[in-house]
Amino acid sequence: MKGSVLLAILTDVQLWAPVIVLMLGTCLLLILR
Amino acid sequence: MNDALQGATARPALSLHKLGVACGLAAGAWLGAAEAPTKLVTMGFSPFVITLGMVAGVFVARWTVPMLLKGTNFLFLDTREKAHLMVWAVLAGMLWAVANTLTVFAIRNVGLAIAFSLWNTNSLVGLFWGWLFFNELRGSGAKEWTKVLGGTAAIVAGASVLAYATAHQSSIASGRATLGILAALGAGVLWGTMYIPYRKAYLSGMNPLSFVTVFTFGELGATLTLGAFFHHGLGNLFAEVEVAKPVLFWLFLGGFCWVIGDLFQQYAAKYIGIGRGIPLSNTNQLWGLAWGALVFGEFAGLSVYAKELVVAGSVLMIVGAIAIGMAAAPASELASWKKAMHRECVRYSLDEQRVTAQFEGEDLHTGDSGGRRWWEAIPMLAALGIFCWLGFIARRPILPVHTSWMMILLGITLVFLAVGGTLLWRRTRFL
Numbered sequence: 001m002k003g004s005v006l007l008a009i010l011t012d013v014q015l016w017a018p019v020i021v022l023m024l025g026t027c028l029l030l031i032l033r
Numbered sequence: 034m035n036d037a038l039q040g041a042t043a044r045p046a047l048s049l050h051k052l053g054v055a056c057g058l059a060a061g062a063w064l065g066a067a068e069a070p071t072k073l074v075t076m077g078f079s080p081f082v083i084t085l086g087m088v089a090g091v092f093v094a095r096w097t098v099p100m101l102l103k104g105t106n107f108l109f110l111d112t113r114e115k116a117h118l119m120v121w122a123v124l125a126g127m128l129w130a131v132a133n134t135l136t137v138f139a140i141r142n143v144g145l146a147i148a149f150s151l152w153n154t155n156s157l158v159g160l161f162w163g164w165l166f167f168n169e170l171r172g173s174g175a176k177e178w179t180k181v182l183g184g185t186a187a188i189v190a191g192a193s194v195l196a197y198a199t200a201h202q203s204s205i206a207s208g209r210a211t212l213g214i215l216a217a218l219g220a221g222v223l224w225g226t227m228y229i230p231y232r233k234a235y236l237s238g239m240n241p242l243s244f245v246t247v248f249t250f251g252e253l254g255a256t257l258t259l260g261a262f263f264h265h266g267l268g269n270l271f272a273e274v275e276v277a278k279p280v281l282f283w284l285f286l287g288g289f290c291w292v293i294g295d296l297f298q299q300y301a302a303k304y305i306g307i308g309r310g311i312p313l314s315n316t317n318q319l320w321g322l323a324w325g326a327l328v329f330g331e332f333a334g335l336s337v338y339a340k341e342l343v344v345a346g347s348v349l350m351i352v353g354a355i356a357i358g359m360a361a362a363p364a365s366e367l368a369s370w371k372k373a374m375h376r377e378c379v380r381y382s383l384d385e386q387r388v389t390a391q392f393e394g395e396d397l398h399t400g401d402s403g404g405r406r407w408w409e410a411i412p413m414l415a416a417l418g419i420f421c422w423l424g425f426i427a428r429r430p431i432l433p434v435h436t437s438w439m440m441i442l443l444g445i446t447l448v449f450l451a452v453g454g455t456l457l458w459r460r461t462r463f464l
Contacts, residue, residue, distance in 0.1 A: 005117050008380050014166050014233055018124050021226040025131045028219045032138045032212055033263070 047460045049394065050361040053305030056297045057313025058354065059453035063294030065320020066446045070287040072329055072432070078280070080137040081260040082273045086281050088130075088256045090288025091295075095249040097416040098292060099242035102463050104405045111243040117381055118239055119247050121230035126251025132223035134259050135216045142213025149318075150193035151217035156185050156312040158225020163308040167232050168373045170308055172365035180360035185312040187353030192318045194346030198339045199322065199331070228307040231299060236374045237383060238391030240464060241299035245292075282427035285420060297453055304394070306370070309357050319350050320446075327438040394461030 009015060071083065099108055112119065132152070139148035160181070163169035170178060234244045257267070264270040274281075294317065301310035322343065325331040332340065362370070374392060378385040390396060457463055 005381060009117055009120060012380070014229055015121065015124070017162070017166075018121075018128060018226050018229050021223055022124065022128050022131060025128070025135060025219050025223045028215060029131060029134055029138075029259070032135075032216055 047456060048361070049304045049460075052394075052456055052460050053301045053303070053310060054313065054358045055453050055456050056304065057301035057310050058316065058358075059449040060294045060297035060301055060314035061316035061354075062320050062446050062449040063290055063297060064314060064317035065294075065322075065324065066442070067287045067290035067294055068317075068321040069324040069328065070283040070290070072325065078277050079264070079273055081134075081263055081270065082277050083284060084133055084137075085256055085260050085270070085274060086277060086284030087288040087291065088253055089281075090285030091292050092249050092253045092288075093285070093416045093419055094289045094292035095245050097413055098296065099246050100409055100412065103240070103242050105409055106404065106406065107240075108243045108246055111240045112247065115234070115237055115239045115243075115381075115383070118230075118234045118237060118244070121233055122244050122247035123251035123254075125227045125230035126248040126253075127255040128223045128227040129248075129252055130255030130259060132220040132227070133256070134263075135220040135223065139213050139217035139220060142209040142216065146193075146196045146199075148213065148217040148220075149196035150189070151214060152220040152224065153189050153192045153196075153315060153318070154218070154221040155224035156189060156315055158222055159228040159311040160185060160308040162226065162229050163232060163306055166229060166373070167236060167306070168366075168369035169232075169306045170366060171369040172367075173363060177360050177363065177366070180356045181308055184353040184356030184360065185308075187349050187356065188312045188315055191346045191349030191351075191353060192315065194342055194349065195318055195322055198342035198346060199325070199335070225311070228302060228311060231302045232307050233377065235299075235303035235392065236370070236388075237377045237381065238388035240391070241296060241303055242463065245296065245299060279426060279428035280430075282420070282423035283430065285423055289420075293450065300457060303392070306362070309360060312357055313354055316350055316354050319347055320442075322347070324442060328435050328442060329432060330435060391464060394464050396462075396464055 071087065136148065136152060139152065142148075160169070164171065170181060231244070235241070257270075260270045261267040264273065277284075294314070298310065298314040301313060304310075305313075326343075332343070335343075371389075374388060375385060377383065378388055387396075
């Protein structure tokens, strides 16, 4: 994968929104346990 | 006029909105039908084992159905062309698995009625993301906004009424209620957020069949990890799966129906967007209810009041689906979608003309997909073999079933498959 594409992925807010929600959801799971 | 547009005029001119609505409704019917086989066997097993059994069936079907429809060459080429979307597809699969696990705790802590109503708000979350990131409903007038928002609200309300009327309430420990509500809301947020990768992939011209093939790795991986975590190790988890072996066929069957429903859902998200597509596929609650009530006689002891609520909830959901079905995106909104697509093309150096054609169900380079390979028959036969083997060792469920109603519902569900599949094939060749 080209470096420019990798940079585009890393700076893409549409990736970070789901990642943050996933992290919050996983934290909630751990609390529930 | 380019080749794609010429191709479109040569075929029956079905609007993409109508196609998307048909796919959303077919998704509801098949996702609802997927609940039926699992109803036969859920007694006495850990929810993680039930989920893992279903997801394993899903994994098998997710490889074979796309291969059957388009061939591996097409899938490889499409995935390679949009390789950057693989990370989104895996992420979406993981979001699904975590949300699904949260529902286990939500049901345990606050009961199905409250939990279901809360996580069903995923359609509102999806609507928000669709508006924020992908310009959905931007450029639309008050009429379309009212139809989509009103329709979504009616479907959420209808589903909540159905859940309230039919769930067997258990005593809820007050200390756990807050966490249960949080878990259900969390599941709704995760399941609503899961559609960001869907929409991003389809605005980039990716084929839904390629997307789900990658999605399933995130789904199975996260389900296995969470199952192992909650059972204190993979060994313990597999030991429980071993005990559940006689019922795995029914879970695989549920998973298979689920894949068909999910594929229709993916096409709905592609052709009408997530704001309109999610609420339509959420009508699965209506079909799950029909299977439960008519085939498994679950409403035998229900009061007249509860039955009235069931009718009211069903009517609300149908009205909501009709409202969304009539809310076709006007030209001004379609122009906003194009802007979102242009942004993706610039960001990831995609060929905008080709992406536009793929997004509209046409492919400028259909001839490049290279046809089928003989070895594609091997995974097909392997999948068939797994199903046959599980069927051979399957235990016959003891739950009484109304055969005539089962045949009627099965017939209706197959009609949805035939109509949805034919429309997709004729209009887009499963693009």
